[in-house]
Amino acid sequence: MGTYLKNGFTAEITPKLIDTIPAGFEGDRARSTDVYLQHGGGAIGRVATAATAFVHRYARHNLMVIASWAAGTDSAAHIGWARKYWTTLEPLTRGVSVNHEGDATTPGVNAICPENYGMLATIKQKYDPTNLFRLNPNVQPIRPA
Numbered sequence: 001m002g003t004y005l006k007n008g009f010t011a012e013i014t015p016k017l018i019d020t021i022p023a024g025f026e027g028d029r030a031r032s033t034d035v036y037l038q039h040g041g042g043a044i045g046r047v048a049t050a051a052t053a054f055v056h057r058y059a060r061h062n063l064m065v066i067a068s069w070a071a072g073t074d075s076a077a078h079i080g081w082a083r084k085y086w087t088t089l090e091p092l093t094r095g096v097s098v099n100h101e102g103d104a105t106t107p108g109v110n111a112i113c114p115e116n117y118g119m120l121a122t123i124k125q126k127y128d129p130t131n132l133f134r135l136n137p138n139v140q141p142i143r144p145a
Contacts, residue, residue: 007096034064034065053119
């Protein structure tokens with residue numbers, strides 16, 4: 001299966017969110033199309049924002065849109081639909097999980113966790129100064145001046 005995912009955190013499930021989710025949803029026989037809310041909150045919110053790389057401690061839910069299609073078929077229409085649909089949902093979210101973000105780029109990591117990026121870059125310099133683990137949304141190691 002080919003899969004494309006978009007996500008964003010919400011502090012609450014609002015009437016606008018409830019109305020928007022089905023408004024733009026479109027099924028397609030050539031793909032599996034999912035929208036769901038992953039519950040957060042609780043103990044997640046009791047950890048200090050600066051304590052870990054995860055800064056979205058306010059989040060009660062992670063809203064996800066997933067499109068999946070048979071391997072070997074053209075993905076463009078499915079990815080295009082997911083991106084277009086996400087433009088209706090994204091304004092109702094704040095922040096994303098880099099682990100679930102299909103379009104995250106190296107510069108995008110800083111936007112995802114700006115509060116903790118410096119800490120992450122310092123840790124990266126200590127444990128991966130040559131940037132061996134770079135084929136993901138990448139935190140660049142801090143280079144000595």
